[in-house]
Amino acid sequence: MLDYDVLKQQFDDSTESTSPTTPPESLEALNFDDEQQPKAQGLTGSRLRSYAFAVLTRREYSKAELIEKLALYAMDRDEVLKLVDELATQNYQSDQRVAEMMLSSQKRKGKGPNRIKLALKSKKIDSSLIQEELKETDWNEQAYQLKVKKFGLTVEKEAKLKAKQIRFLMYRGFEMEAIIKAITRQEHDI
Known part of the structure; x- marks a missing residue:
């Protein structure tokens, strides 16, 4: 970790030697004791690697997200790409x-599946990575449970109320086939 008191002392020493005409008021404007510490710019090598590990310990990032996050603080984007590839091969990032x-x-x-695929696309993750899990999920049951939670067990006869249920389930990302089964399913149907 950085010791800001030592850095301040070094900074003060270097400014005195390089520009003796600097007024003391301008040095007071540089407040190193603030709650907001300056962000490190231009990270390379082991510092960039340490920052990448610190970022990954907080939460999982997609490859694209991690590249963008590290590129904000790195000197060289190529180094970031190599580091992220290395982290991915070592299974630190997946x-x-x-x-x-x-x-x-x-x-x-x-x-539903459509909203999930859209969320994956927004994070620049290929939805084929979870294609099997998407196929294994019973989306008809998921849609039915959501319909029951929102609208109750009754099967609506009125077109306006059916349309409202359809719009709700479509917005949630379910396929039309699952929606129709969910809104027409009777309580005792299995």
């Missing part, structure tokens, strides 16, 4: 893990 976590998170939130 798009597969991120995709699986997003799938389970989105399913818990009541999202």
Whole structure:
């Protein structure tokens, strides 16, 4: 970690030697004791690697997200690309893990396959990574449970109320086939 008191002392020494005409008021404007510490710019080598590990310990990032995050602080984008590839080969970063976590998170939130694929696309993750899990999920049951939670067990006869349920489930990302089965399913149907 950086010791800001030592840096301040070194900075003060270097400014005195390079520009003796600098007024003391301008040095007071440089406040190193603020809550907001200056962000490190131009990281390379082991410092960039350490920052990458620090970022990855907080949460999982997709490859594209990690590249963008590290590129903000790195000197060389090529070094970032090499580092992220190395982290991916060593399994510190995995798009597969991120995709699986997003799938389970989105399913818990009541999202359908289309919304999940859209969320993956926004994070620049290929949806083929979780294609098997998407196929294995019973989307008809998911849509039905969501319909019951929002609208109850009754099967609506009125077109306006059916349309409202259809719009709700479509917005949540379910396919039309699953939606129709969910809104027409009777309580005792299995």
